[in-house]
Amino acid sequence: MIEWSEEQRMARDVIRKWVEAEIVPHVDALDSGEMTPYGIIKNLYKTFGLDEMARNRFDAAIAREQAIEDGKDPEAVKTVDGGGGDDMGMSQLVSIEICRHAAGIITAMGVTDLASGAIMSQGTIEQKQRWGLDLLTKDKVGAWAITEPGSGSDAFGGMKSTAKLNEDGTWTLNGSKTFITNGPHADTTVFICKQYDPDVEQRQRKIVTFVLDKGMAGFEQTKPLKKMGITASPTGQLFLSDCVVGPERLLGGGGGKSKKPGKKSDPKATFMAERVGVVGMSLGVVERCLELSTEYAKTRVQWDKPIGDYQLIQLKLANMEVARFNIQNMLFHYLECRSKGKTMTFAEASAMKLYSTQAAVQVADDAIQIFGGNGYMAEYRVEGLYRDARIMRIYAGTDEMQVRAIARDLLSR
Numbered sequence: 001m002i003e004w005s006e007e008q009r010m011a012r013d014v015i016r017k018w019v020e021a022e023i024v025p026h027v028d029a030l031d032s033g034e035m036t037p038y039g040i041i042k043n044l045y046k047t048f049g050l051d052e053m054a055r056n057r058f059d060a061a062i063a064r065e066q067a068i069e070d071g072k073d074p075e076a077v078k079t080v081d082g083g084g085g086d087d088m089g090m091s092q093l094v095s096i097e098i099c100r101h102a103a104g105i106i107t108a109m110g111v112t113d114l115a116s117g118a119i120m121s122q123g124t125i126e127q128k129q130r131w132g133l134d135l136l137t138k139d140k141v142g143a144w145a146i147t148e149p150g151s152g153s154d155a156f157g158g159m160k161s162t163a164k165l166n167e168d169g170t171w172t173l174n175g176s177k178t179f180i181t182n183g184p185h186a187d188t189t190v191f192i193c194k195q196y197d198p199d200v201e202q203r204q205r206k207i208v209t210f211v212l213d214k215g216m217a218g219f220e221q222t223k224p225l226k227k228m229g230i231t232a233s234p235t236g237q238l239f240l241s242d243c244v245v246g247p248e249r250l251l252g253g254g255g256g257k258s259k260k261p262g263k264k265s266d267p268k269a270t271f272m273a274e275r276v277g278v279v280g281m282s283l284g285v286v287e288r289c290l291e292l293s294t295e296y297a298k299t300r301v302q303w304d305k306p307i308g309d310y311q312l313i314q315l316k317l318a319n320m321e322v323a324r325f326n327i328q329n330m331l332f333h334y335l336e337c338r339s340k341g342k343t344m345t346f347a348e349a350s351a352m353k354l355y356s357t358q359a360a361v362q363v364a365d366d367a368i369q370i371f372g373g374n375g376y377m378a379e380y381r382v383e384g385l386y387r388d389a390r391i392m393r394i395y396a397g398t399d400e401m402q403v404r405a406i407a408r409d410l411l412s413r
């Protein structure tokens with residue numbers, strides 16, 4: 001793949017118009033936290049029929065899974081085509097277009113997808129029907145909680161939250177989570193913790209995952225934390241104190257009445273999806289900074305000349321274009337691999353994330369420099385793009401964690 005197809009370009013134009021009408025007028029309200037992103041996400045899903053596609057795909061997947069459980073041929077199951085297939089290119093285009101203005105919306109949407117992804121990959125049919133579908137259609141908001149005050153990069157090893165199995169088969173959950181996207185508003189939270197076992201050292205204890213509903217006794221979701229950027233996505237803390245839950249909330253453990261146990265989690269697959277997702281987000285920031293900066297360089301006059309005539313400004317614009325070109329090519333490479341059924345390695349996904357996010361931060365910083373004092377003012381938007389870009393080097397694995405993944409791969413050869 002060397003460019004977007006004609007169909008993708010047409011779709012991009014439609015999405016861009018929609019974003020300009022439905023998101024751009026609300027960027028300030030989203031930035032101040034006056035408005036949450038959830039109405040916009042629902043609007044996006046309804047306008048483009050994404051909710052209906054998700055529902056049809058869900059029904060088809062469940063019908064096939066049920067046929068397998070019942071010992072029937074899953075291929076014989078008649079279903080409505082979900083449409084859209086596995087069009088990762090279209091998802092990336094939506095992400096790029098929205099991140100040109102408010103990357104927090106994609107963060108909020110992406111984390112609801114992480115929650116539904118965990119339920120759909122590890123859950124039983126009952127669990128998928130109870131919690132998965134409403135997250136897939138975005139009728140409900142999801143959170144995915146792994147990070148704790150004492151463990152971020154070392155999320156699995158350092159985790160302290162516990163689930164204790166009671167004699168009656170229920171579980172008692174305790175612990176706290178921090179920096180949880182959608183945490184303040186989530187209807188459904190995927191809570192990852194360790195099974196209490198006094199005979200096993202804390203770091204080695206088994207990871208267990210539960211699905212929690214808003215308002216459950218012993219489960220507190222705090223107000224949004226104040227933060228630097230991606231302000232369109234509320235981020236909060238979660239506190240669990242003696243929260244007693246039934247076995248039907250345990251993922252990957254065959255909870256509920258279903259005969260077939262759910263699958264075990266695959267953290268690497270989740271990390272891969274997160275990393276690649278951030279690449280498209282970086283591209284949205286870079287594209288918008290480049291557009292705004294080029295326009296400004298043509299129109300801002302100093303010493304009777306547009307500042308674009310000065311080589312020091314030209315160098316910044318040229319570096320921005322190199323970054324845009326590189327990130328886009330990395331994304332095309334990923335999309336090409338995917339369309340051919342090839343999986344990129346974890347190190348390759350990490351390399352893409354490391355490069356793209358560092359480049360996005362540098363590009364946004366250069367954009368502010370090109371705008372001078374205006375660049376520091378919210379009205380000119382580049383400062384907002386910088387604030388949005390900065391988190392991309394931290395979440396979905398910090399720069400240092402990407403370096404670690406790449407170096408480990410190189411050194412293991």
Ligand SMILES: Cc1cc2nc3c(=O)[nH]c(=O)nc-3n(C[C@H](O)[C@H](O)[C@H](O)COP(=O)(O)OP(=O)(O)OC[C@H]3O[C@@H](n4cnc5c(N)ncnc54)[C@H](O)[C@@H]3O)c2cc1C
Pocket residue numbers: 111144145146147150151152153154178179180181182227230235391394395396397398399400401
């Ligand atoms: C806005 C926002 C939204 C988030 N959303 C979610 C969410 O929805 N769900 C969720 O579970 N988490 C979420 N997170 C958490 C995020 O994934 C973590 O912040 C991130 O993984 C880093 O962990 P930490 O903040 O604890 O930093 P730490 O792990 O404490 O790292 C501090 C510094 O030390 C470095 N470091 C750590 N270990 C090493 C090492 N071995 N070698 C070299 N350097 C090292 C790090 O790279 C970093 O520079 C979110 C965070 C933010 C800020």
